[in-house]
Amino acid sequence: MDTLYIGGGTPTFLNPADWESLIEILENGLSFSRGVEVSVEANPDSLNADHMRLWRSWRVKRVSLGIQSFSTEILRWLGRPHDEKQAAEALNHCAENGFSSSGDLIFGIPGQDLRLWHNDLRILSGYVNHLSIYQLTAEPGTPLAGERVASQSEAYPLYRFAQWYLGSRGFLQYEVASFARNESWCRHNLSYWKQGNVLGLGPSAWGYLDGLRYRNVAPLMRYLRREGLPWEWTESLLQEDRAREAAILALRTRWGIRWKTFRRRFGEDISRELGKALSELPPDLFVKRNGRISLSGKGFRLGNSIWERLV
């Protein structure tokens, strides 16, 4: 086991006693490699000193905080229970306890101008070496459905600014939504984009094992009572579709596709087809170096339109 990610919202809901039994289960059930990357997700409002103590004494290295914003109005609009003070405190605690922390920020919120966004990026980048930025979308079926959120062209300056600003502060954009300083990539997330095996545990968790992707049943009681595999849904892609997906995922990252490895994994034909599809697009969307192709800064901004050519 090279990486372990304890996420799914708010693991800080568990009290210290629960955590102790969780750790015991994991230690008994899994075998960790040396240098394993263990991350936990936390919300600024429910993180406390007990959690920190327990995690430090165990294997936790990374804490990923759902900051979202440092503006009170925006946090309130998003319906988040924390405020900007709690966010700063949580980040400070993580630093004091020696965790390498990461934060999420959201952009595209009504009323969020470049000045507010700059402020968010400035504060967070002062605390962390790793951060992710997401654009707000009003998906149907969510509380935000029907809200007027920023359009793609309104969101362009915000995303463009983040690319430039974080770059100037020593961050490298290593994925469409992820930035890291000093090579502090999230190795766990990288394994998704490399189509690596991921064992998903717990209700409604996703996993991927040698080409088979699955989702566990969502209701806790049904998950617990289920005999045998708790899978509620699975899919197994054909080799060709797997290749397309691998290419799309690889192009999310700054390492892109290494053609030699790709050909070996998926064969000559599909590699040539995908290579041709990409070669028909404007060259300034890509960086081509040492037998690799990856997206340029501009390419990252237009990922969807590029990947569409590969499905």
Add this chain to the structure above:
Amino acid sequence: MKRERIRNFCIIAHVDHGKSTLADRLLEFTGTVDPRTMRAQYLDTLELERERGITIKSVPVRMNYRAYDGTEYILNLIDTPGHVDFSYEVSRSLAACEGALLVVDAAQGVEAQTVANAYMAAEQGLELIPVVNKIDLPSAQPEEAKRELEEVIGVDAHEAILASAKEGKGIDEILERIVRDIPVPQGDPEAPLQALIFDSVYDNYRGVICYIRVVNGRLKAGQSIRFMATGRECQAEEIGVFKPGMTPVNELEAGEVGYLAASIKTIHEAQVGDTVTDGVRPAGEALPGYKKIKPVVFCGFYPVVNEDYPQLRDALEKLQLNDSAIQFEPETSSALGFGFRCGFLGLLHMDIARERLMREFNVELVATAPNVVYQIVRTDGEILEANRPSDFPDAGQIEEIREPYIRLTVFVPSEFVGKVMQLCQDKRGIFHSMDYITPERLRLSYILPLAEFIVDFHDKLKSTTRGYASLDYEHVGFRASELVKVDVLVNQEPVDAFSFICHKDAAYHMGQAVVRKLKELIPRQLFEVPIQAAIGKKVIVRQNVKPLRKDVLAKCYGGDITRKRKLLEKQKEGKKKMKQIGRVSIPQEAFLAYLNIGKEEED
């Protein structure tokens, strides 16, 4: 017995003067339609007719009528359309009748199509019974309408029937007059069979169904028959009459109107205008039939998905059965692939055909901008016919371009006459004549390029006269004009479907409108897309579709991956519905919206 008790007539009038409503009353009065199933404009059965409130197809119906003197008659009625684009439909119906009810709206008086249809009927020797309708309207001026019938058309109107189709007034009188005044059909039941096909329709079970008027002889179910134009022989599988639904009978005799089904699969075997005769004892010659009508407006129809080409052809063939004025032949467009160049009698006709193809035959299609036929005199003296812009040779090889002209007649209240003259002038019209019908109404006549007329003349006329003007036109041949071909280039590639012909003074203005519209409709791509309008090599207008700068970028871990892939697949499907021109995806609306450019420009 029969012939003396048969009367065949149609109802003709200007658009909206109440033909179909009058037909409703006749159907009711004669008990042809069960009152429980009666609805307004009963004979307008096409979905489009009901939606737009106009008649598109002529419809025959057989009614039984017991006259005041107790005699039983068979009355065959044909309700006809009133719009100028469908006058061919009217002319074919006339050939199946001995008389016509000439309906005039008492409030509007004689209008352009009243005149055109009355003349057409008189030319074919039909007895005209004038009916002044809508006398219930407060604004009705029946005496005035009668005077116009006499003065403008020259019919004897002192016996004109005053009626209200809405309130059922005058219906009994109309029926009595039909019996009294309309001639008994001529023809000899004992002579060899001669039946005129005046219309047809395709039925999925029975194949082509021919609407016929038996002129001589008898047609029996099961009899062997021959189509005289094609020589094809077969058996009359089913014959019948319209009551109004198709109802089989054993025999149709000289003078009668009905239908014939004979397992005919294609239009080529049974053409409208052909004569059906007896297979064993054929007639010596065919009936005169119809003049082949020449379409005046052309456009390309293309399937949205190339693979649907055969379906489109099939649908066009079936539609042609029911609308013999449509013509089509295969053509290819570098932008749109395989499709058909189709000819129509007017823009409304074209629009209706497009809609019917989509609704009745479920084909999805793209229509290119309409145009007229041009004559091109080449520098080497040869004369070409071009019915689309891409038929034009290089500008250097063109000596002269000629375009079709029409003589337009407009009936207009005198208060609007200035505006109508202005409109005609804007459309490059040349004044011809003007005369007063009444002190308040004029007949204005202009010579006008057909191309200018088809774009939006009718709509413009309606809006400038608040609907008080009516029009008719006839073709007066070709005349030389200063025309140019404007090409439209998308990303440097000329898109043949967007090219158009226009007067040289309008080229810049039209090019501008087209380019602007396309810029609006072509979605942003990953690269900048220039859109240009050019005459020959000279670019007259250019605008760019700016490249896309950013699209949705969501996070993507675990299960997001599958969701993301599905989204991308859907996104790609959406693009497939667009037409790919080089590297640029162009949505279908771009091809359709093109048709409206002229209109929107001045709104």
